[in-house]
Amino acid sequence: MASSMLSLGSTSLLPREINKDKLKLGTSNSKPFLKAKSFSRVTMTVAVKPSRFEGITMAPPDPILGVSEAFKADNNEMKLNLGVGAYRTEELQPYVLNVVKKAENLMLERGDNKEYLPIEGLAAFNKATAELLFGAGHPVIKEQRVATIQGLSGTGSLRLAAALIERYFPGAKVVISSPTWGNHKNIFNDAKVPWSEYRYYDPKTIGLDFEGMIADIKEAPEGSFILLHGCAHNPTGIDPTPEQWVKIADVIQEKNHIPFFDVAYQGFASGSLDEDAASVRLFAERGMEFFVAQSYSKNLGLYAERIGAINVVCSSADAATRVKSQLKRIARPMYSNPPVHGARIVANVVGDATMFSEWKAEMEMMAGRIKTVRQELYDSLVSKDKSGKDWSFILKQIGMFSFTGLNKAQQSDNMTDKWHVYMTKDGRISLAGLSLAKCEYLADAIIDSYHNVS
Amino acid sequence: MDSVFSNVARAPEDPILGVTVAYNNDPSPVKINLGVGAYRTEEGKPLVLDVVRKAEQLLVNDPSRVKEYIPIVGIADFNKLSAKLILGADSPAIKENRVATIQCLSGTGSLRVGAEFLKKHYHQSVIYIPKPTWGNHPKVFNLAGLSVEYFRYYDPATRGLDFKGLLEDLGAAPSGAIVLLHACAHNPTGVDPTSEQWEQIRQLMRSKSLLPFFDSAYQGFASGSLDTDAQSVRTFVADGGECLIAQSYAKNMGLYGERVGALSIVCKSADVASKVESQVKLVVRPMYSSPPIHGASIVATILKSSDMYNNWTIELKEMADRIKSMRQQLFEAIQARGTPGDWSHIIKQIGMFTFTGLNKEQVEFMTQEFHIYMTSDGRISMAGLSSKTVPHLADAMHAAVTRLG
Numbered sequence: 010m011a012s013s014m015l016s017l018g019s020t021s022l023l024p025r026e027i028n029k030d031k032l033k034l035g036t037s038n039s040k041p042f043l044k045a046k047s048f049s050r051v052t053m054t055v056a057v058k059p060s061r062f063e064g065i066t067m068a069p070p071d072p073i074l075g076v077s078e079a080f081k082a083d084n085n086e087m088k089l090n091l092g093v094g095a096y097r098t099e100e101l102q103p104y105v106l107n108v109v110k111k112a113e114n115l116m117l118e119r120g121d122n123k124e125y126l127p128i129e130g131l132a133a134f135n136k137a138t139a140e141l142l143f144g145a146g147h148p149v150i151k152e153q154r155v156a157t158i159q160g161l162s163g164t165g166s167l168r169l170a171a172a173l174i175e176r177y178f179p180g181a182k183v184v185i186s187s188p189t190w191g192n193h194k195n196i197f198n199d200a201k202v203p204w205s206e207y208r209y210y211d212p213k214t215i216g217l218d219f220e221g222m223i224a225d226i227k228e229a230p231e232g233s234f235i236l237l238h239g240c241a242h243n244p245t246g247i248d249p250t251p252e253q254w255v256k257i258a259d260v261i262q263e264k265n266h267i268p269f270f271d272v273a274y275q276g277f278a279s280g281s282l283d284e285d286a287a288s289v290r291l292f293a294e295r296g297m298e299f300f301v302a303q304s305y306s307k308n309l310g311l312y313a314e315r316i317g318a319i320n321v322v323c324s325s326a327d328a329a330t331r332v333k334s335q336l337k338r339i340a341r342p343m344y345s346n347p348p349v350h351g352a353r354i355v356a357n358v359v360g361d362a363t364m365f366s367e368w369k370a371e372m373e374m375m376a377g378r379i380k381t382v383r384q385e386l387y388d389s390l391v392s393k394d395k396s397g398k399d400w401s402f403i404l405k406q407i408g409m410f411s412f413t414g415l416n417k418a419q420q421s422d423n424m425t426d427k428w429h430v431y432m433t434k435d436g437r438i439s440l441a442g443l444s445l446a447k448c449e450y451l452a453d454a455i456i457d458s459y460h461n462v463s
Numbered sequence: 464m465d466s467v468f469s470n471v472a473r474a475p476e477d478p479i480l481g482v483t484v485a486y487n488n489d490p491s492p493v494k495i496n497l498g499v500g501a502y503r504t505e506e507g508k509p510l511v512l513d514v515v516r517k518a519e520q521l522l523v524n525d526p527s528r529v530k531e532y533i534p535i536v537g538i539a540d541f542n543k544l545s546a547k548l549i550l551g552a553d554s555p556a557i558k559e560n561r562v563a564t565i566q567c568l569s570g571t572g573s574l575r576v577g578a579e580f581l582k583k584h585y586h587q588s589v590i591y592i593p594k595p596t597w598g599n600h601p602k603v604f605n606l607a608g609l610s611v612e613y614f615r616y617y618d619p620a621t622r623g624l625d626f627k628g629l630l631e632d633l634g635a636a637p638s639g640a641i642v643l644l645h646a647c648a649h650n651p652t653g654v655d656p657t658s659e660q661w662e663q664i665r666q667l668m669r670s671k672s673l674l675p676f677f678d679s680a681y682q683g684f685a686s687g688s689l690d691t692d693a694q695s696v697r698t699f700v701a702d703g704g705e706c707l708i709a710q711s712y713a714k715n716m717g718l719y720g721e722r723v724g725a726l727s728i729v730c731k732s733a734d735v736a737s738k739v740e741s742q743v744k745l746v747v748r749p750m751y752s753s754p755p756i757h758g759a760s761i762v763a764t765i766l767k768s769s770d771m772y773n774n775w776t777i778e779l780k781e782m783a784d785r786i787k788s789m790r791q792q793l794f795e796a797i798q799a800r801g802t803p804g805d806w807s808h809i810i811k812q813i814g815m816f817t818f819t820g821l822n823k824e825q826v827e828f829m830t831q832e833f834h835i836y837m838t839s840d841g842r843i844s845m846a847g848l849s850s851k852t853v854p855h856l857a858d859a860m861h862a863a864v865t866r867l868g
Contacts, residue, residue, distance in 0.1 A: 060731035061639070061674060061705055065584050068741035071748060074535060095531055103529040113523050120516075122509040124501060125719045128480060161568075161751035168750055177471050195749035232467070267467060298467050312532045313756035324466040334474035341477055342602035343575055343750070344568035349720035350757040 072191050073433055080431040088429040089447055091438040094243070094409045095312055096375055099444050104375070106310045108367045112357040121353065128337040130159020130318070130347045133356035138303055138318045141359065142272065142286055149293050153326040156333035158340065159318050159347045163273045163304030164192060166319040170269065170300045171200035172339045173321075173332070174234060183234040183269065184226065186210075188435055190243045190271070193236065205229070210245050215402035215414050217247050223260055231265050239272035239301070240285040241408025244437035248278075248407055254288050258295055268292050268299035276308040278408045280376035282369065298323055305355055307409065308372055314351030379409060379440050382448065386411075386440070389452035396460065409441045415458050423462045428454035479598050479838055486836040494834035495852050497843040500650070500815045501719055502782055505849045510782070512717050514774045518764040522757075533756050535744045537566020537725070541759040544766040545725040549679055549693050549710055556700050560733035563740035565726045565747070566754045569719075570680045570711030571599060573726035577676060577707045578607035579746045580728075580739075581641060590641040590676065591633065593617075595840060597650045597678075600643065609641070617652045622808035622820055624654050633667055641674045646708075647692040648685035648814020651842035655685075655813055661695045665702065675699055675706040683715045685814045687783035689776065700729055712762050714815065715779055721758025782846075786815060789848045793817075796857035802864050815846050825863035833859035 070078060076092030098104050129135065135157040139150055149155050160166030174181060183202055185193050186209035197204045207229070208221030226235055237257070242248055249257060261268055270289050276282040292299055304317040319336065323329040340346070358364045383403055390400040403411055415421055416436035424430040430451065432438045443451060476484055482498030504510050522528060536542065542564040546557055556562050567573040582588055590609045592600050593616035601611045614636070615628030633642060644664075649655055656664060668675060677696050683689040699706050705728075712723040726743070730736040747753070765771045794809040809817055821829070821841040829835040835856060837843045848856060 058672070058704075058731075060735045061586075061672075062584060062728075062730055062735050062739050065735065065738045065742055067738045068745050071535065071744070074532070074748075074753075093532070103531050105528075105530055109530070110523075117519060117523050120511070123511055123515070123718055123720045124509050125480075125499065125713075127484075128477065161755075163752075164749070165751040177468070192748060192752065195745075199746075199749040306532075311530055313530045313753070315751060315753070315755040321468075323468055328466045328468045328471070331471045331473045332468050335471055337477070338474045339606075341480075341571075342599060342606045343571070344722060345571040345599065346480075346720070346722070348568070348722040348755040348758065351755065 076431050076433060079425075083429055083431075085429040087450065089431065089442070089451065091430060091432045091440075091442045091451075094307065094439045094441060096307060096310060096409070096441040097444070099378065099446075101442065101444050104310055106368065106371045108358050108364050108371060109310060109354055111364060111367075112354045115357060116353055123349065126159070126346045126349050126352070128158075128340050128346050129333060131349065131352040131356060133360065134159055134316075134352040135318065137356055137359040139320055141275070141282060142289060142301060142303060142320060143293055144283070144286070144290065147290075147293065149322050154323050154329050156321040156323060156329040156336060157318055158333060158336045159316070159352055160302070160340075161315045161344070161347060162306050162317040163271060163302055164196065165315065165347075166302035166304070166317045167193070167196050167271065168200060168343075169319045169336055169339055170302060170321070171197055171202050173336060175200050175202050176339075177335070178232075178234075181232060181234060182230065183236055184229045185236045186222075186238070186242070188244055189236065189238075191433070193271075207235070209242075210247065210412065212414065212416070215412065216405065217249060217253070219249070219253055223256060226257070226260050226266065227264060229264065229266065232267065233264075234267045234269045234300070235261055236269045236271060237288070239270045239275065239289050240287075241274035241278035241410070243273065243408070244410050244433065244435055245412040246406030246408050246410045247412065249288075251287065254291055258292055258297075262295060262297065268297060270299065270301040272301055273304040274307055274408050275303070276369070276372045277376055280373040280380075282372075293322060296324075298328075305351065309355060309358065309368065311351050311354060314354065315348060316351030316355055382440050382443050382445060383411070385445050385448040386443065386451060389448045390455065393449070393452050394456045398459070409439055411438050411440055412436055413438055413455060415455065417463070420458045420462050423458045424454055428457070430454050482836050482838055485830075489834055489836070491834040493855055495836065495847065495856060497835060497837040497847045497856070500714065500844045500846060502714065502717060502815075502846040503849070505785065507847075507849055507852070510717055512775065512778045514765055514771050514778060515717060515761055518761045518771065521764060522760050530756065532753050533566075533759075535747050535753050536564075536740060537754045538756070538759045538763055540767065541566055541763040542725060544763060545710055546727050548689065548766065549682060549696055549708055549727065550700055550729075551690070551693070551697055554697070554700060555703075556729050561730050561736050563728045563730065563736040563743065565740065565743050566759050567709075567724050567726050567747075568722040568751075568754060569713050569724040570678060570709050571603060571724075572722065572754075573709035573711070573724045574600070574603050574676075574678060575607060576743060576746050576750070577709060577726045577728070578604050578609055579750075580743050581674075581676075581707070582608040583746070584739075584742060585641070585674070587637065587639040587641060587674070589637065590643055591636055591673075592643040593629075593645065593649070595651060596643070596645070598838075600678075612636070612640075614642070616649075617654060617818065619820065622654075622805075622818065623811070624656060624660070626656070626660055630663065630667060633664070633673065634671070636671065636673060639672050639674065641676050642668060643676050643678060644695065646677045646679035646682065646696050648681040648816075650680065650814070651816050651838070651840060652818040653808075653812025653814050653816050654818070656695075658694065661698060665699055669702060669704055677706060677708040679708055680711040681714055681814050682710070683776070683779045684783055687780040687787075689779070703731075705729055705731060712758065716762060716765070716775070718758045718761065721761065722755060723758035723762055786845045789845045789853065790817070792850060792853045793845075793848065793857060796853050797860060800857055800861045802857075802861045803868065804864065815844055817843050817845055819843055819860065821860065821863060825867050828867055829859045829863050832862065835859045
């Protein structure tokens with residue numbers, strides 16, 4: 010291709026005439042699109058101008074998703090990926106639920122079309138998801154007080170809610186647990202919602218700093234949004250007890266705060282959908298207005314389909330209608346309407362009694378495997394560690410993740426560099442990525458990193 | 464109990480999507496939906512392309528397929544193939560690794576992610592958009608934090624391009640401003656620049672360092688040829704300059720609800736492109752973490768297989784041809800009724816939409832009296848017409864023009 014210098018600031022250019030037959034654009038079958046035959050093709054290479062994006066620096070890899078990328082690059086045969094929270098079988102393979110395959114085949118057979126969903130998503134999905142969360146027939150549903158819109162899994166649903174908060178609760182803060190899922194802060198930052206933290210994890214006990222939590226929630230300015238993990242706290246695996254949940258609800262009501270639940274593991278934590286929704290339902294009983302973001306990534310294994318929902322429980326059906334309309338106004342300029350595939354899978358599974366039962370069984374199986382692995386890891390740690398350290402926190406924690414207490418950078422680096430165990434720097438391991446066969450190896454790695462690295 | 468939401472007002476229905484809502488609520492047997500741009504068959508039914516069904520079958524029946532999170536930037540194959548599709552397989556920009564392509568949620572998602580990226584990293588935060596443009600454009604850019612200015616585009620007197628106005632307005636734009644360009648089949652007017660006009664636009668923009676942001680929602684759907692419909696984009700890229708491109712597979716692959724698209728950022732160097740990609744990831748992660756797998760897998764499956772690709776081009780051309788035939792039939796029907804005025808724009812405009820030139824009152828009249836559903840700016844989706852319904856629409860237009868002209 011010929012190149013000529015572009016004289017900056019001038020509108021008269023110095024074209025070089027080129028035989029149009031030599032110039033190729035796109036495929037070799039394409040014809041130059043000029044209509045007049047005698048018009049020579051003019052082209053220039055803007056050779057001197059720097060990139061408009063010259064000053065852009067390389068962003069660091071995502072702290073969670075970047076772990077899997079590093080794992081892939083490691084050739085050591087003992088390597089173990091305990092980074093991202095995606096369920097693995099005992100053979101450490103990804104798992105597509107049978108009930109999901111069934112639903113997809115049904116959908117294919119039926120020949121469903123691919124028309125745009127409404128901005129708020131698939132109606133059958135929205136109905137199903139609210140009923141799963143609150144229980145079908147719950148007053149909030151009967152009274153039509155829940156604004157539900159389909160969102161892009163947990164992240165997308167949280168983002169919609171954050172945008173609503175920014176718009177309608179200007180200056181209001183979201184108070185998040187210390188620690189919390191790494192992406193929560195990014196979501197509120199990008200949505201321009203200010204946030205602060207409430208104490209949560211106590212490194213001394215490797216348990217909940219309940220007094221600190223209550224004190225910090227009390228201290229937050231009235232009408233703050235309190236971000237709560239519905240069950241299976243990420244990254245710690247430490248959940249409040251039912252009694253503690255009551256006290257949390259008390260203090261939130263006292264200060265007129267607005268609860269904001271992130272429910273990413275319903276059914277996946279205990280194995281029971283209802284049990285894992287207890288915290289949310291407790292708040293619903295109180296007649297409070299609150300937000301709940303849901304995800305089907307883990308409990309239905311639909312990670313890549315990006316399926317979830319944002320639910321806003323309001324004091325009246327009228328308020329719910331208005332809130333829903335404003336959530337739509339936020340979604341439209343973000344992606345117009347949500348993807349249909351994952352929503353249909355959920356609606357089909359939940360809408361068919363047989364498939365719903367099968368789902369519950371598969372979910373119990375997944376949660377069961379994780380509990381078994383926890384036990385095995387604990388047993389290995391206790392039998393190998395002669396220091397008398399109390400490892401029981403492994404059994405007390407719940408859900409996919411365990412906070413090991415290995416939160417010094419050197420410790421998690423030791424896990425990775427010496428033992429080829431991949432985890433996040435806050436000391437979180439994903440038990441979903443652990444097999445019974447690897448528990449002893451992992452116990453060795455944890456004991457070594459805990460005692461020999463400072 | 465006092466609601467914390469008492470200051471939340473009820474938002475009006477989206478003007479475009481709201482048309483379908485109103486249509487669905489109308490019990491009339493003669494109603495026609497010419498609102499949202501979704502292709503309909505001659506029988507008025509939505510269409511899933513054969514090649515899409517085949518691809519889906521392959522995917523669903525493949526026992527090795529999993530639903531693990533895909534990367535933040537999407538499926539690698541999909542991204543490479545999408546860049547090739549819009550830029551051409553032998554594009555130097557691709558060969559030189561200067562293109563950062565990120566799978567996004569159809570056209571809207573690609574525009575929003577691109578706009579958020581520009582807001583964070585580009586020195587200019589004003590974007591010039593044509594007047595008129597797709598109703599959602601200003602909202603997308605405003606929410607991304609860009610300020611929106613308009614450049615003249617549609618000339619109601621000629622029902623064609625106001626080229627002089629366009630050149631003047633872009634000529635007066637500040638150096639470095641972002642400019643939104645519809646790659647082909649301008650929505651809502653159906654009025655596209657000629658290739659000579661595109662060349663002039665390119666020269667003007669490069670001379671003022673205006674940054675092109677292409678919205679390519681109809682590649683292959685407008686003329687029936689994927690290459691022809693990509694020419695505007697390719698001429699800009701051929702000059703070595705930078706630009707952004709939002710691609711959608713909603714219409715040309717009929718994947719509307721799957722939300723498949725791609726944002727390509729053509730940069731000066733491979734080094735810049737890789738840094739740009741890393742920064743776009745930081746926009747995506749707090750928005751939805753990673754894009755949905757299903758639709759993009761269908762696209763990749765089709766684009767990878769030369770058989771499926773060829774079959775796709777055939778089905779695509781059939782859709783484009785049916786629309787062209789609707790244009791011709793509507794034009795002839797209007798002529799036959801002796802409706803006053805020049806209606807040749809119906810066959811001169813290109814793509815899914817026709818900007819009829821009808822005003823708000825006439826549109827309301829057509830909805831109330833004839834059950835014709837369309838947007839109030841006078842835009843009709845030709846994809847929603849069939850040989851059977853053309854006469855009813857022509858009657859409605861004739862009545863609107865003669866009674867409310």
